[in-house]
Amino acid sequence: xxxxxxxxxxxxxxxxxxxxxxxxxxxxxxxxxxxxxxxxxxxxxxxxxxxxxxxxxxxxxxxxxxxxxxxxxxxxxxxxxxxxxxxxxxxxxxxxxxxxxxxxxxxxxxxxxxxxxxxxxxxxxxxxxxxxxxxxxxxxxxxxxxxxxxxxxxxxxxxxxxxxxxxxxxxxxxxxxxxxxxxxxxxxxxxxxxxxxxxxxxxxxxxxxxxxxxxxxxxxxxxxxxxxxxxxxxxxxxxxxxxxxxxxxxxxxxxxxxxxxxxxxxxxxxxxxxxxxxxxxxxxxxxxxxxxxxxxxxxxxxxxxxxxxxxxxxxxxxxxxxxxxxxxxxxxxxxxxxxxxxxxxxxxxxxxxxxxxxxxxxxxxxxxxxxxxxxxxxxxxxxxxxxxxxxxxxxxxxxxxxxxxxxxxxxxxxxxxxxxx
Amino acid sequence: xxxxxxxxxxxxxxxxxxxxxxxxxxxxxxxxxxxxxxxxxxxxxxxxxxxxxxxxxxxxxxxxxxxxxxxxxxxxxxxxxxxxxxxxxxxxxxxxxxxxxxxxxxxxxxxxxxxxxxxxxxxxxxxxxxxxxxxxxxxxxxxxxxxxxxxxxxxxxxxxxxxxxxxxxxxxxxxxxxxxxxxxxxxxxxxxxxxxxxxxxxxxxxxxxxxxxxxxxxxxxxxxxxxxxxxxxxxxxxxxxxxxxxxxxxxxxxxxxxxxxxxxxxxxxxxxxxxxxxxxxxxxxxxxxxxxxxxxxxxxxxxxxxxxxxxxxxxxxxxxxxxxxxxxxxxxxxxxxxxxxxxxxxxxxxxxxxxxxxxxxxxxxxxxxxxxxxxxxxxxxxxxxxxxxxxxxxxxxxxxxxxxxxxxxxxxxxxxxxxxxxxxxxxxxxxxxxxxxxxxxxxxxxxxxxxxxxxxxxx
Ligand SMILES: Cc1cc2nc3c(=O)[nH]c(=O)nc-3n(C[C@H](O)[C@H](O)[C@H](O)COP(=O)(O)OP(=O)(O)OC[C@H]3O[C@@H](n4cnc5c(N)ncnc54)[C@H](O)[C@@H]3O)c2cc1C
Ligand code: SF4
Ligand code: SF4
Numbered sequence: 001x002x003x004x005x006x007x008x009x010x011x012x013x014x015x016x017x018x019x020x021x022x023x024x025x026x027x028x029x030x031x032x033x034x035x036x037x038x039x040x041x042x043x044x045x046x047x048x049x050x051x052x053x054x055x056x057x058x059x060x061x062x063x064x065x066x067x068x069x070x071x072x073x074x075x076x077x078x079x080x081x082x083x084x085x086x087x088x089x090x091x092x093x094x095x096x097x098x099x100x101x102x103x104x105x106x107x108x109x110x111x112x113x114x115x116x117x118x119x120x121x122x123x124x125x126x127x128x129x130x131x132x133x134x135x136x137x138x139x140x141x142x143x144x145x146x147x148x149x150x151x152x153x154x155x156x157x158x159x160x161x162x163x164x165x166x167x168x169x170x171x172x173x174x175x176x177x178x179x180x181x182x183x184x185x186x187x188x189x190x191x192x193x194x195x196x197x198x199x200x201x202x203x204x205x206x207x208x209x210x211x212x213x214x215x216x217x218x219x220x221x222x223x224x225x226x227x228x229x230x231x232x233x234x235x236x237x238x239x240x241x242x243x244x245x246x247x248x249x250x251x252x253x254x255x256x257x258x259x260x261x262x263x264x265x266x267x268x269x270x271x272x273x274x275x276x277x278x279x280x281x282x283x284x285x286x287x288x289x290x291x292x293x294x295x296x297x298x299x300x301x302x303x304x305x306x307x308x309x310x311x312x313x314x315x316x317x318x319x320x321x322x323x324x325x326x327x328x329x330x331x332x333x334x335x336x337x338x339x340x341x342x343x344x345x346x347x348x349x350x351x352x353x354x355x356x357x358x359x360x361x362x363x364x365x366x367x368x369x370x371x372x373x374x375x376x377x378x379x380x381x382x383x384x385x386x387x388x389x390x391x392x393x394x395x396x397x398x399x400x401x402x403x404x405x406x407x408x409x410x411x412x413x414x415x416x417x418x419x420x421x
Numbered sequence: 422x423x424x425x426x427x428x429x430x431x432x433x434x435x436x437x438x439x440x441x442x443x444x445x446x447x448x449x450x451x452x453x454x455x456x457x458x459x460x461x462x463x464x465x466x467x468x469x470x471x472x473x474x475x476x477x478x479x480x481x482x483x484x485x486x487x488x489x490x491x492x493x494x495x496x497x498x499x500x501x502x503x504x505x506x507x508x509x510x511x512x513x514x515x516x517x518x519x520x521x522x523x524x525x526x527x528x529x530x531x532x533x534x535x536x537x538x539x540x541x542x543x544x545x546x547x548x549x550x551x552x553x554x555x556x557x558x559x560x561x562x563x564x565x566x567x568x569x570x571x572x573x574x575x576x577x578x579x580x581x582x583x584x585x586x587x588x589x590x591x592x593x594x595x596x597x598x599x600x601x602x603x604x605x606x607x608x609x610x611x612x613x614x615x616x617x618x619x620x621x622x623x624x625x626x627x628x629x630x631x632x633x634x635x636x637x638x639x640x641x642x643x644x645x646x647x648x649x650x651x652x653x654x655x656x657x658x659x660x661x662x663x664x665x666x667x668x669x670x671x672x673x674x675x676x677x678x679x680x681x682x683x684x685x686x687x688x689x690x691x692x693x694x695x696x697x698x699x700x701x702x703x704x705x706x707x708x709x710x711x712x713x714x715x716x717x718x719x720x721x722x723x724x725x726x727x728x729x730x731x732x733x734x735x736x737x738x739x740x741x742x743x744x745x746x747x748x749x750x751x752x753x754x755x756x757x758x759x760x761x762x763x764x765x766x767x768x769x770x771x772x773x774x775x776x777x778x779x780x781x782x783x784x785x786x787x788x789x790x791x792x793x794x795x796x797x798x799x800x801x802x803x804x805x806x807x808x809x810x811x812x813x814x815x816x817x818x819x820x821x822x823x824x825x826x827x828x829x830x831x832x833x834x835x836x837x838x839x840x841x842x843x844x845x846x847x848x849x850x851x852x853x854x855x856x857x858x859x860x861x862x863x864x865x866x867x868x869x870x871x872x873x874x875x876x877x878x879x880x
Contacts, residue, residue, distance in 0.1 A: 012755070016452045018494040022534070022557035031512065032441075032466075033449035033493070042448055057445040076748045 003090045003228075004048040006272065007083065011048065014041040014079045020071040025350035026064045026357075029364045034061040037071035037081040044088045054095050062088050064361065066354025066368075067224060068318035069259070083267050089226025162188045162195035168213055169245065170199070173206035177297065180210045180247040182238070182287075184257035185217050186389035194389055197412035198253045198290050200419040204304055205297050212241040218260035224357070228268060232276075235269045239279050250283055253290040253412055255388035259319030261287040289320060291329040291387055291411050299415070305336025307417035312409075313344045313381040315372070315395060317388035321348055329387055329411045336414055344375040344384075353394035369398035376406055383407040385414055423462040423507070427483055431465055431507070434475045439466040439513075450508045453493040453500050455842055461488065461502035468513045470588065470596055470627035476509060477625070478594035480871040488873050489621035491532065491563030494555045496759055497840030499567065499620045503875050511562050514627065517541055525633045526585060526602055531562025531626045538631075548636040550577035553836070562626050568618035570836040572669040572700075575794030577634070579836070581617040588628035589616060592867035602630055615862070620838050621873045623866050640668065640702035641712045642736035644728045645719060646693040650674060652723030653695035654770040657793045659718050660699070661766070665711050669700040670794030671743050674773055677790045684749040687742055690725045697793065698743050700736075746790055753786045754803035758815055760822060763797045764831035775825040776800060783818045785811065797835035823849050839877045847879055 004011075020037035021027055027036035034043065034057075043061055046052045065085040072080050162183055172178075179202055187195045202209050216238055219231040238261075242250055252258035266284050270277040288296070314333065316326055326348070334341050352368030372395065376384045384395055384406055396408040432440045441447075441464040451460040462485075467473045480487045486506030493500055502508050514530035517538060521527065522545055529538060535556040539549050552571035553559055559569065565587070570579040586600030589612075600606060600613035616623055647653040657670055673681070673696045682689055689696065701711045716727055730736035750757055764772045773789055780787040791799040800822055804811045823833045823846050833850050834843060847856065860878055 013751070015454065016456050016493075017454045018492050018555070018558050020558075021492055021494075022536070032446075034445055038452075039449040042452060043445055046448055052444050052448070057443040061445055061449075077751060078748070 002048065003087045003094065004044055007044070007080075007087050008048060010080055010084060011041055011045050013077045014038060014075075015077055016042070017076065019074060019076060020081070023070045023074045025066055025068060025070065025352065025354075025368050029352075029361075029368050030064055035064040037075070037079070040065060040085055040088070041079060041081060044084050047088065047091065054092050059092060059096070062092060063357075066318070066350055066352065066357045067220075068350045068354060069263075069322040070318060070350060073322045080267065083264070086223050086226060086228070086264075086268060089224070090228050091226070093226035160192075162192040163211065163213060163215070165192075166199065166211055168211055170203065170209045170211070172203060172208040176206040176208065177249060178208040178210065178245070178247040179293070180212065180242050180245060180250045182215060182218070182242065182250055182252045182254075182257055182261065183211065184252065184254040184389065186256075186393065187254055191389040191392060191410065194253050194410040194412055197410065197416040197419075198251070200416045201290075201294060201299065201304060201412060202251070204416075204419055205294075205299060207297070210245045210247060212244055214241040214244075216241070218254075218257040220256050220260050220264070223260070223264055223268060224354075228272075232269050232273060235265050235280065236276065239276065239283060242283055243279065247286070249288050249293055250286045251288055251290050251293055253387070253410065254390065255289070255317035255319035256390050258287060258289050259323070262323065289323070289325050289328075289387065291332055291415075292325050294415065295328045295332055299332065301332045301335035301415055302337050304419050305332070305339065305415045305417050307336070307338050307414075309338045309340070310383060310414075311340045311342060311379075311381045312383045312385045312414065313342050313376055313379040314347055314411075315344070315351065315376070315384055315386040315391060316348045317386055317391045318350050320387050325387070329385075332415055333385060333411060336417065338417075339414060342379040342381055344379045344381075346371070346375050349375075351391045351394045351398070353390050365394070366398060366401065369394055370402070373398040373402050373404060377402070377404050381406060383409045383414075385409050385411055387411045422505070423485055427479070427485065428463055430479055431463065431476065434479070435465055435467050435472050439468065440464070441466075450490065450493070450510065451502065453490075453495045453498060455496060455498045455501070455840075457498050457501055457841065459501050459503045460505070461508045462505050463507045464510060465507050466510045466513050470514075470590055473509065473590045473625050473627060474594045474596055476507075476594075477590055477592060477871070480507075481593065481869050484869060484871065486871055486874050487625075489562075489566070489625050491560030491566070492534070492555075492558050494559045495563065495567060495840060496761075496837040497620075497834075497842040499838055499840035499873070499876060500563075501841060503841060506874075509625065511560065511625070511627075514562075518628070520545055520547065520633075522547065524602065525635075527631050527633055529561055529629050529631065531560060531565070531629060533561050535559050535561055535564055542633055543636055546636050548634040549583065549631060550574075550634065551580045551583060561629055561631075565617055565626055565629055566619060566621050567836065567838045570792070570795075570797065572671050572792055574797075575670055575792065576666045576668045576702075581614065583632045584613055584617055584629060585632050586630035587613055587616055587626055589624035589626055591624045592869075592872040596627070600630065604632070618838065620840060620877060622863060622876055624872070637702040637704075639705045639708060640700055640736070641708045642730040642739050643699045643712060643715065644726075644739040644742060645697045645699060645724060646690055646726040647695045647697065648692050648723040648725050650695045650773055651770045653697050654767070654793065655722045656697055656719040656724075657769070658767055659722065660715055661794075663714065663718050665701065665715060667699050667711075667715070667794065668702045669698065670792065671698040671790070672696065672769075672793035673698075673743070673746060673790040674788070676786065676788040677746055680749040680753060680788060681742060681745050684752055685745050687745075689742075692725050696742065698739065743790075750788060750801055750803060753788065754805045756804050756806050758802040758804070758819060759837075760800040760802065760819060760833075761791070761797060761835050761837045762800055762822060762826035762831055762833060763795065763835035764826055764829045766794070766796045768829040768831065769793055769796055769798065772798065772825055772829055772831070776822055779818050779821050779825070783814045785815055785818055787818070787822075792835075795835070796831065820846060820849070841876060844877060844879060847877070 033039040219234040222230040270280040352365040447460040490500035512532040515532035518528040553569040
């Protein structure tokens with residue numbers, strides 16, 4: 001069956017009003033209708049009707065989506081274009097085969113043994129990280145990817161992944177909430193300090209923090225590439241890991257992972273695997289963002305976040321914004337002594353990372369990011385703070401390319417300033 | 422099908438990257454908010470008036486149709502390439518050329534998005550009032566071509582009232598200016614007014630000079646609930662009779678309230694049969710007085726509830742009721758025909774009653790809301806295309822609704838235009854001589870019928 005059949009009714013909901021033109025970052029960048037949500041929905045409809053081919057032009061249009069959900073949030077008719085695009089990519093992948101990049105992603109994501117530092121860096125982050133490697137290097141030949149470019153600034157990869165640093169259960173005070181920490185790849189391999197900050201904060205509140213060792217990548221790169229079979233396998237492994245211990249919450253400090261557990265697992269996997277649906281729902285209902293949960297549990301940022309005077313600005317990750325988590329991190333940040341929060345213009349605009357969008361459309365992704373960098377620097381902030389390690393990487397790349405010295409930090413790093421100094 | 426020779430010539434004019442012929446592109450420029458679909462032979466994205474002129478000259482020489490398009494948010498299919506030809510997209514012409522704070526005017530290109538322009542002038546303490554609900558994505562060129570209106574038009578007027586001058590590429594490919602930068606000007610025919618609302622049939626607008634106003638200091642929003650539609654209608658005339666012209670007088674009928682309540686549970690009192698959203702703007706002190714006066718005036722008219730916003734956030738919460746109308750309609754039936762009739766203000770209850778009777782007669786749900794202040798009502802005929810015969814019945818119902826509006830000295834369309842959607846009904850409103858007069862203008866300017874052909878008039 002054509003996977004698009006599953007979203008047939010969703011496709012019909014689109015009335016072609018064009019409201020998404022105002023909110024779609026892909027459209028803002030490309031300025032052509034096939035890139036806007038409405039265009040992609042129309043193309044998916046025609047694909048389903050079988051009157052266009054799965055040719056390069058269809059492929060190109062479907063690749064122009066950051067899966068940011070901005071259109072979905074603003075669509076008067078609740079058209080889930082992000083989901084539709086993933087399913088369209090699945091349909092494309094089934095008929096045309098996965099691209100080399102996504103095949104590599106799939107292999108690594110599926111194979112737990114490969115989830116070691118080396119394989120992860122080489123394959124998932126490889127395309128991003130090896131841009132600085134000369135064109136002629138054998139390394140590049142091993143990754144024959146559809147993009148080239150030597151500009152990208154690469155974050156340091158952690159010596160010791162976060163997951164290997166701590167025991168699985170860190171007991172807190174009795175009667176206090178029990179929290180399962182879903183770490184995510186970026187925190188595990190790159191921004192380990194975000195994981196440490198999360199741990200410190202929830203321990204400060206007396207919570208028991210559980211960090212299941214068997215947890216995997218959330219699978220967003222797989223969803224992004226239409227490799228939903230891989231995503232299903234990952235989801236199953238993650239479900240098992242997250243269900244292993246009795247807990248009150250599943251906490252993420254990565255907006256993208258949170259979005260996957262909260263929204264995309266139920267929409268993409270739950271719907272087609274009814275046998276998993278209930279478990280997926282249960283985890284989705286428990287999934288909370290770290291800042292959201294900290295506020296809910298009554299964190300006093302004046303106890304944990306005090307530090308030197310610093311002027312910051314806040315970037316809304318799409319996958320927090322579309323879950324209405326915009327107020328909580330700001331309130332906590334403002335409550336941290338020494339922190340001055342200055343709003344940038346367009347804090348709600350996408351940073352341009354977009355799943356694997358920035359692999360295929362690196363220049364455009366940077367172009368989207370450039371406006372962001374300019375807005376950040378205009379505030380005169382010393383640091384831009386956000387709630388997603390994916391955004392952190394993208395923001396820091398953009399800022400460095402502009403020669404800006406503004407630092408990039410996670411909300412939790414600010415909130416835990418006095419805990420860890 | 423256009424010959425590849427012509428495609429090559431188009432590419433020479435605008436550059437290879439700005440001519441698209443892939444089926445995917447044709448699909449994406451073949452629809453608008455009517456949800457009708459007609460595929461063009463090519464999509465062209467010109468970057469200057471000179472390029473547009475060259476395209477239209479070529480179109481005359483080679484006799485192929487050209488369909489101007491802004492954002493494609495039109496409700497009547499004005500931008501749709503019925504019968505094939507090229508779609509000419511204006512969105513690359515998207516610069517605000519100048520904002521003149523001394524003369525309170527601005528000059529823009531047609532592809533600028535309405536809201537972007539509003540924000541730019543507001544930064545300078547100026548004000549461009551026309552506010553179609555599509556302002557976040559519609560283009561100013563599309564607004565002028567459709568003479569778009571919005572809630573604020575009660576007080577400030579429609580797009581046309583702010584257009585002082587235009588630069589237009591005529592169907593012949595010649596470029597002219599109409600009007601100018603002066604508030605007064607009586608030399609020759611008023612071509613500016615002719616072009617406002619001409620739906621891309623008489624020329625391609627390439628520059629617009631707008632008049633601006635000083636930005637009002639503040640605004641105040643009230644949500645008022647009445648126990649009858651007559652009470653709400655009486656409130657409108659009482660407020661205006663009381664020498665207050667609100668910025669906005671949006672109304673929602675009982676059917677609309679039921680939709681919104683059912684889906685969003687906003688807590689509108691059960692006795693409510695009609696809602697008016699009232700907004701005043703101006704000096705802070707003045708609007709406080711006006712708001713108080715309005716409450717006094719409407720109290721005896723069956724007022725069930727009156728909520729007054731204290732700040733911007735509360736105002737937004739009240740507007741939410743209005744904004745949630747569209748999303749909640751789908752619950753009634755999947756497809757809506759969205760008509761926008763106008764009647765003289767005082768006739769609003771009469772026309773609503775007539776529409777209710779039509780809804781009963783055809784057994785089709787009809788939901789009414791809109792701009793009570795200027796008698797412009799959005800009549801939403803809600804149908805399910807899967808039910809056999811319903812679509813045909815809807816068309817009959819719509820014809821009756823138009824007749825009802827016309828009988829009350831109204832018009833079929835206040836803002837959305839004719840395009841393809843209302844074309845069949847045109848003879849209800851315009852006499853053969855009126856139509857012939859308009860067609861003579863069209864013929865004089867576009868003898869070969871290359872610019873947006875097949876629109877507006879019955880074919
Ligand atoms: C959700 C929604 C809400 C809406 N609310 C309102 C409302 O409140 N009030 C209102 O009036 N309308 C409203 N509309 C209708 C529509 O947005 C307006 O008619 C708008 O002005 C169209 O602008 P556009 O750029 O999308 O034009 P398009 O749809 O692309 O084109 C409309 C017409 O203008 C012509 N045209 C476009 N650009 C040019 C140009 N440069 N030169 C010559 N002709 C040109 C086209 O040929 C076509 O005939 C709404 C539409 C939607 C989808
Ligand atoms: S996706 Fe939503 S916002 Fe975009 S055109 Fe369709 S209905 Fe409108
Ligand atoms: S998910 Fe984001 S990029 Fe994709 S269509 Fe929607 S708004 Fe555009």
